[in-house]
Amino acid sequence: MCLRLGGLSVGDFRKVLMKTGLVLVVLGHVSFIIAAVLHGTVLRYVAAPRDAVALQYCVVNILSVTSAIVVIASGIAAIVLSRYLPSSPLRWTVFSSSVACALLSLTCALGLLASIAVTFATQGQALLATCTFGSPELLALAPDCPFDPTRIYSSSLCLWGISLVLCVAETVFAVRCTQLAHQVLELRPWWGKSIHHVSPEPMEGHDLLSCTSSVPLTL
Secondary structure, rough: OOOEEEEEHHHHHHHHHHHHHHHHHHHHHHHHHHHHHHHHHHHHHHOOOOOOOHHHHHHHHHHHHHHHHHHHHHHHHHHHHHOOOOOHHHHHHHHHHHHHHHHHHHHHHHHHHHHHHHHHOOOOOOOOOOEEEEOHHHHHHOOOOOOOOOHHHHHHHHHHHHHHHHHHHHHHHHHHHHHHHHHHHHOOOEOOOOOOOOOOOOOOOOOOOOOOOOOOOOO
């Protein structure tokens, strides 16, 4: 009988880990693209270092890009681990990168939520700081801006909303990846459940998590 991890056979465990890694890679790439579009359409015009709101916008966007890169790297590591489960250094790499990914994505989500709240509170004044007018009611009367002021407000909120949803999804899947890496590392405790070892030595011609024992590994 095959060894089992978290109630799954090794083959199913590999598939779940690979799918989780693929989802992280896709989410990371989409988040990176959204952050690049946001910078190219909105934030490159918001470059006033003395403005705390504008600085917060830029910091959150940089955090979004960094988080996306970490998410992609974590997803790739999880995919590789699904093929090479016996590798102890790779297990720890996936575990540590997944934890960092979850923390960064959560921080990014909170930052984006703050950006949306501040934009609503200030009526987008920081977004229109480079224009020659200060009242949103004058958008159509004095459009002396390097961009279309009638769309900058809705565009930025829309992109921030999409990024927020992506960051939340990244956090969820990063936590799931952390759980899978935790299970394969056989660390204790895992939410109060004990782990029973079957055999610390792999049989010749088989890897550590192959069908090498007639006793199942239960969590």
